[in-house]
Amino acid sequence: GEDVEQSLFLSVREGDSSVINCTYTDSSSTYLYWYKQEPGAGLQLLTYIFSNMDMKQDQRLTVLLNKKDKHLSLRIADTQTGDSAIYFCAEMNTGFQKLVFGTGTRLLVSP
Amino acid sequence: NAGVTQTPKFQVLKTGQSMTLQCAQDMNHEYMSWYRQDPGMGLRLIHYSVGAGITDQGEVPNGYNVSRSTTEDFPLRLLSAAPSQTSVYFCASSPPLGAREQYFGPGTRLTVT
Secondary structure (H helix, E strand, O other): OOOEEEEEEEEEEEOOOOOEEEEEEEOOOOOOEEEEEOOOOOEEEEEEEEOOOOEEEEOOEEEEEEEOEEEEEEOOOOOOOOOOEEEEEEEEEEOOOOOOEEEEEEEEEEE | OOOOOEEEEEEOOOOOOOOOEEEEOOOOEEEEEEEEOOOOOOEEEEEEEEEEOOEEEEEOOOOEEEEOOOOOOEEEEEOOOOOHHEEEEEEEOOOOOOOOOOOOOOOOEEEEE
16 A cells, blocks of 8 residues: 655754655655645645656755655755744655655754 | 635534534635544545545545535534544645645644543
């Protein structure tokens, strides 16, 4: 079955780059997503990448996809305290029917 | 556009009570889904719908019912609440084409005592 794994916690200093990693098992994934959840709030879509791409950049965010290793990463440049949140990786299966989420990585940015 | 709205924001139930969590979207999205979020477990899919009149089970459907009589609304019913259903519930919708990115509601925090 599908499985998505993430490390639970990452701590960085303000101004540094953050890299959040994710591995998945479904080789037929079509889209992979990064969502951000701030305390007490719903999930906000940050970015997504189609499975035939290996990189996507959107302002401070860079997504890298290694399809061979089934590894996805999200790099946040110049991390700010406002970036402190839980970041979820998710994959969409080929039937476009459902998202499978990782457990989330809590990012803590200290001044 | 209000996006995806959920009511109530908070709810406390006693074991055995029933209730309905409401979800509505005004983006004319065909696909809607319900997730529950528990600490350390990410989001798990309860039920989903690919259009009015069509629903299907997700990963953890037991104890929940859904219906989809209109495109806009997708209520989630708890038939007989149990403490194991204490969780935060999120509704989401997505368009039928392209990246199918899901838009989430603000969530309902449910406590069953």
